[in-house]
Amino acid sequence: MIIKTDPDEIQNFISDASNYTGRCHAVYFPENESEIVELIKECNISKSEITVSGNGTGLTGARVPEKGIVLSTERLNRILEINEKEKFAVVQPGVLLKDFQDEVESRNLFYPPDPTERNCFIGATVATNSSGARTFKYGPTRDYVLSLRIVLPNGETLTISRDQFRADVFDALIIADSGRIISFQLPNYDMPATKNAAGYFCQKNMDLIDLFIGSEGTLGVITEIKLKLIDLPYNIFSCIAFFNLEADAIGFIETARSFSQENINEENESIGISARGLEFFDERSLKFLMDDYRKIPNNSKAAVWFEQEIDKNEDDITNAWFDLLNKWNCRIDNSWIAIGKADENSFKEFRHAISWKVNEYISQRGLRKVGTDVAVPHESFRNLLQNSKDIVETRGLDYVIYGHFGDSQMHLNMLPQNNSEYVSAMEVYSDICDLAIRLKGTVSAEHGIGKFKREYLLRMYGEEAVKKMASLKLVFDPNKILCIGNIFDKKYLD
Numbered sequence: 001m002i003i004k005t006d007p008d009e010i011q012n013f014i015s016d017a018s019n020y021t022g023r024c025h026a027v028y029f030p031e032n033e034s035e036i037v038e039l040i041k042e043c044n045i046s047k048s049e050i051t052v053s054g055n056g057t058g059l060t061g062a063r064v065p066e067k068g069i070v071l072s073t074e075r076l077n078r079i080l081e082i083n084e085k086e087k088f089a090v091v092q093p094g095v096l097l098k099d100f101q102d103e104v105e106s107r108n109l110f111y112p113p114d115p116t117e118r119n120c121f122i123g124a125t126v127a128t129n130s131s132g133a134r135t136f137k138y139g140p141t142r143d144y145v146l147s148l149r150i151v152l153p154n155g156e157t158l159t160i161s162r163d164q165f166r167a168d169v170f171d172a173l174i175i176a177d178s179g180r181i182i183s184f185q186l187p188n189y190d191m192p193a194t195k196n197a198a199g200y201f202c203q204k205n206m207d208l209i210d211l212f213i214g215s216e217g218t219l220g221v222i223t224e225i226k227l228k229l230i231d232l233p234y235n236i237f238s239c240i241a242f243f244n245l246e247a248d249a250i251g252f253i254e255t256a257r258s259f260s261q262e263n264i265n266e267e268n269e270s271i272g273i274s275a276r277g278l279e280f281f282d283e284r285s286l287k288f289l290m291d292d293y294r295k296i297p298n299n300s301k302a303a304v305w306f307e308q309e310i311d312k313n314e315d316d317i318t319n320a321w322f323d324l325l326n327k328w329n330c331r332i333d334n335s336w337i338a339i340g341k342a343d344e345n346s347f348k349e350f351r352h353a354i355s356w357k358v359n360e361y362i363s364q365r366g367l368r369k370v371g372t373d374v375a376v377p378h379e380s381f382r383n384l385l386q387n388s389k390d391i392v393e394t395r396g397l398d399y400v401i402y403g404h405f406g407d408s409q410m411h412l413n414m415l416p417q418n419n420s421e422y423v424s425a426m427e428v429y430s431d432i433c434d435l436a437i438r439l440k441g442t443v444s445a446e447h448g449i450g451k452f453k454r455e456y457l458l459r460m461y462g463e464e465a466v467k468k469m470a471s472l473k474l475v476f477d478p479n480k481i482l483c484i485g486n487i488f489d490k491k492y493l494d
């Protein structure tokens, strides 16, 4: 196994896309599960901390070590099987999502989860339960995980499939590959009824595979993943619609969302407007992108990127969309409608560009990213949006708002110029998290908690719940070695 200790060579592993930085003294690059088992066993015996790394596109500092060593999954990068008949795939954790999706699509199959950044590893998308634009229709990564192989923090392996181990109310029991029975109590807290990636997934009578999905590397190292695939949709209607009024764009999204929820027949087919994604950009985001996208119509106050899969009744469905766009005063003549795959991809890239440019802006100033990842129930979304704008504008900070508005999820990214604005931005961030909590939402809909958002998880669920999460981790990791500092502060493990 390659081990790197030269500070220049390991520099890359002590930060992630949020610009959160840490430290470690070595990075290990195992090439198979046995090497991981050996390494974890050694760390468990010597009680040394080990942090698992994907490709470092995370936005919460989750893969960033605070001390000890890093286990990189980049050499576990093989697609082991794609079963076209039974529609599943088996992959190692270091497979790039982009490569996997391209390969699957070349076989007329489809893997829907699409965190906007496709340059990430599949193991990490499972560890963070990533989601993206298409989650609106298809749900998060969790919904596609059929089974996992995991190396637990004591070096034992666990093979766990969906429907294999189910909690009895909150009493849980799983059996490691060695035959050892691991029984424990699940924490009992109410998760918000929104898209959510904050803390452990815990529910009464839950499928216990779901505990590991989204656990941010704290319960084990994922070494193999079996994923559900579906048929590749025949055709996509994709459009970026520009509006003269933000209120019209929001009204358009709300109406499209409710049609999308209604227009599915018993065969799960769309019988009218049925979006697979509804993504929003505010005026500030459009201006921020203007230098790179000169074709953005002047004076646009908002834009919505939407997509729908169309297998039948193409004309009826596209006409229904045009009627809806007209109803909400969209500037149809200036809007972008995809003609073919190249346009579809460029619209996707437009959405990626806004997130990417914000990260670039922040790192150029040597600051950390300060962007909300909050979601609230649909009926509270307008309240979240308006009040968040009021909060940030009172401080006079520059910002952009975009995100997965179909799922009532908002990324409000502050654009601080310097340290003192960064401090203000953090106060705004904190106020918006509090607002989302008051509205019965989540402080993290998709990025997870990592090290950056622990304080807000504490506010969301309260200290008792966080202590229960820490006790749950100790069931699997009594020597406190794996991904320490993710989800909750280390002090809760003492």
Ligand SMILES: Cc1cc2nc3c(=O)[nH]c(=O)nc-3n(C[C@H](O)[C@H](O)[C@H](O)COP(=O)(O)OP(=O)(O)OC[C@H]3O[C@@H](n4cnc5c(N)ncnc54)[C@H](O)[C@@H]3O)c2cc1C
Pocket: 016, 017, 051, 052, 053, 054, 055, 056, 057, 058, 059, 062, 063, 073, 093, 114, 115, 116, 117, 119, 120, 121, 122, 123, 124, 125, 126, 127, 128, 129, 130, 131, 132, 133, 216, 217, 218, 220, 221, 222, 223, 352, 355, 356, 359, 446, 447, 483, 486
């Ligand atoms: C421009 C941009 C846009 C983004 N948009 C989205 C978005 O729309 N939706 C979204 O969900 N995310 C988004 N992200 C965040 C990020 O892409 C995802 O969180 C992604 O899943 C991280 O993958 P990674 O390989 O980079 O993981 P890393 O950042 O390296 O690690 C993430 C976490 O996974 C753990 N981990 C990694 N591999 C394993 C393993 N094998 N076993 C156990 N734990 C493991 C790490 O310990 C860490 O806790 C975006 C990021 C960027 C830069």
